[in-house]
Amino acid sequence: MSDESHETTADNADGQRSHKRKPDLDTVYTINPDGSRNVLQVADVRGRWTVRKYFFYYFLIAVYVAAPWITVGGHPMVLVDIPARAAYLMGATFTNQDFHLFFFVLIGAGIGLFVATSLFGRVWCGFACPQTVFMEGVFRPIERLLEGDRIARLKRSKHGGGGAGGALRKAAKHAAYIFLSWNFAVAFMCYFIPTRTMATLVPFFGGHVTALAWCLFWTALLYFDYSWFREQTCLIICPYGRLQATLVDYDTIIIGYDKKRGEPRHHGVDTGGDCIDCRRCVDVCPTGIDIRNGLQMECIGCTNCIDACDEIMDKIAKPRGLVRFDSSRGFETGKSRLLRPRFFLYGAIIAVLATLFVMRATSREEFQVTVMRSQGLPFTIENGTIRNLYTLHLQNKTDRTRVFKVTPATGALADHVGVEYIIPQDRFEIPALGDRRLAAFVSMPMTSFVESQPFAFTITDSTGGISQDIKVTFLGP
Numbered sequence: 001m002s003d004e005s006h007e008t009t010a011d012n013a014d015g016q017r018s019h020k021r022k023p024d025l026d027t028v029y030t031i032n033p034d035g036s037r038n039v040l041q042v043a044d045v046r047g048r049w050t051v052r053k054y055f056f057y058y059f060l061i062a063v064y065v066a067a068p069w070i071t072v073g074g075h076p077m078v079l080v081d082i083p084a085r086a087a088y089l090m091g092a093t094f095t096n097q098d099f100h101l102f103f104f105v106l107i108g109a110g111i112g113l114f115v116a117t118s119l120f121g122r123v124w125c126g127f128a129c130p131q132t133v134f135m136e137g138v139f140r141p142i143e144r145l146l147e148g149d150r151i152a153r154l155k156r157s158k159h160g161g162g163g164a165g166g167a168l169r170k171a172a173k174h175a176a177y178i179f180l181s182w183n184f185a186v187a188f189m190c191y192f193i194p195t196r197t198m199a200t201l202v203p204f205f206g207g208h209v210t211a212l213a214w215c216l217f218w219t220a221l222l223y224f225d226y227s228w229f230r231e232q233t234c235l236i237i238c239p240y241g242r243l244q245a246t247l248v249d250y251d252t253i254i255i256g257y258d259k260k261r262g263e264p265r266h267h268g269v270d271t272g273g274d275c276i277d278c279r280r281c282v283d284v285c286p287t288g289i290d291i292r293n294g295l296q297m298e299c300i301g302c303t304n305c306i307d308a309c310d311e312i313m314d315k316i317a318k319p320r321g322l323v324r325f326d327s328s329r330g331f332e333t334g335k336s337r338l339l340r341p342r343f344f345l346y347g348a349i350i351a352v353l354a355t356l357f358v359m360r361a362t363s364r365e366e367f368q369v370t371v372m373r374s375q376g377l378p379f380t381i382e383n384g385t386i387r388n389l390y391t392l393h394l395q396n397k398t399d400r401t402r403v404f405k406v407t408p409a410t411g412a413l414a415d416h417v418g419v420e421y422i423i424p425q426d427r428f429e430i431p432a433l434g435d436r437r438l439a440a441f442v443s444m445p446m447t448s449f450v451e452s453q454p455f456a457f458t459i460t461d462s463t464g465g466i467s468q469d470i471k472v473t474f475l476g477p
């Protein structure tokens, strides 16, 4: 592309470098050729997609803030209690022993994202990614409210910041950003610290240095991201955009520009295609790209350019949809095909994973027992008697105190003459999510010994009436 084709009018908050550049397919528009940042001043947009999007953003933010405060089955709807090595989700309790279930959740979420991308492009980025939801739903509107629209911000930045008034606006914006970042950070920490505890900690965190340090860390990160780093998170850090090329196909519904209808673009209304080259779709783009250049890694599917172009089409009395949701096939032939083999394949994989997850989650035992042989000698012999020592480790996986009983299982070794079990404490309590280790001795006269004899301890949860047999082997000379 020639240098000439990169030229455009001023488009930059600093008003110095980027006024000669316009988005192209060869460079990242937000990075200047010398490596410096090309700060975007994104224009405001209104339209049907913006309204839908904002409803969804605020719904998600409400869920994010409220979820830890809602109680299901006596526990927060979502809580990861790291000190207790437990997690609560929609009334179910999970311990560290259930960690493998997250495999299904993570793989399911990954494949879900693949399916969504394969069908609807970057719908996740535009509608549900926290980066977009908070940036476009909260921080950008505050910037517009306190610093004015794009034109006002550009003017101020070109005139030394706009004097005392401009500095005051900027200070107010940053104060609001820090305040909101702090609140969103505290809301995030409520997923790890019960809200009742958090309510007593905020704002001074008397003595709880770790909780305070985490809140400050997340506040700083959010403030840095939403006040300065912004679209660079999507363009530089997030790997998902780079995967896009492998996930979308000819039939994926993407946001695109109808070249057939729009070209040749021109500044008049009555000649050529429908695009009047007003660049409104570029001005509203939060990643600074030109949708007319085709599908690009930088496009986060935010729909701003659809509403911006529809607004222009209304003004020039042309049909809406020059920029719209459609598949590459749709843009070329006018026909789209939503259901295709990969949709059914991904769907089947998700169904299998979901079934496995539900089966595993619902068949979880309420307590877990492991038995270990004592360290050192596997057995001892004293006065013609062989003795084996075991350590039983019991873990109560429920959120209630339970009473357990340990007894020898019937059958096998229990029937041998002279076999003796010594379980110093055969009935005991384990608190919610707690665990306990206890010793058990089994002895047998040498005359009764037959090599490697299996037997079992029966552990009964007296509270719930459930029992488990745990098998071990009696060893001797």
Ligand code: SF4
Binding pocket: 257, 262, 274, 275, 276, 277, 278, 279, 280, 281, 282, 292, 308, 309, 312, 322, 323
């Ligand atoms: S907003 Fe529409 S008419 Fe204006 S430049 Fe973009 S595509 Fe063309």
Ligand code: SF4
Binding pocket: 255, 281, 284, 285, 286, 287, 288, 289, 290, 291, 298, 299, 300, 301, 302, 303, 304, 305, 306
């Ligand atoms: S090209 Fe359109 S949909 Fe993509 S990021 Fe820019 S404004 Fe959003």
